[in-house]
Amino acid sequence: MTAVAKPARQTPLKVDPATDKLISQGAHFLGLTKKDLVAEAVRVYLEQRREDLRVGMVEALSVLDGSLKSDVMLLTGLTAEEIDAVGGIDE
Known part of the structure; x- marks a missing residue:
């Protein structure tokens, strides 16, 4: 089906x-x-603007390492240090 x-x-x-x-x-x-x-x-x-798009995608993908923290960083724009400063993330 x-x-x-x-x-x-x-x-x-x-x-x-x-x-x-x-x-x-x-x-x-x-x-x-x-x-x-x-x-x-x-x-x-x-x-x-294809090259600008490519650069943006590469930057976004470089942030992702498979962890929840990297997902939150990408979605919120927060740095790892800023996330840790507010209590961090339980993986």
Whole structure:
């Protein structure tokens, strides 16, 4: 028996009025929907920042060592010393 994956739910993207105006105008003059313009813009932006993304992922993975403390450090942004200062973590 295989589980059927539920399709991802679409959620609204909230932007400030000035950005919404830019998106609306850009989409209109490019003959795109606002949704398509934003999707393409995000793809292009992330492609341009690919190296920055890679560096961020490598940094995040270097923190993880399989311990609960490393998970907490990554999720909270706290250092090991800060976690120890508030009582530490029972592994």
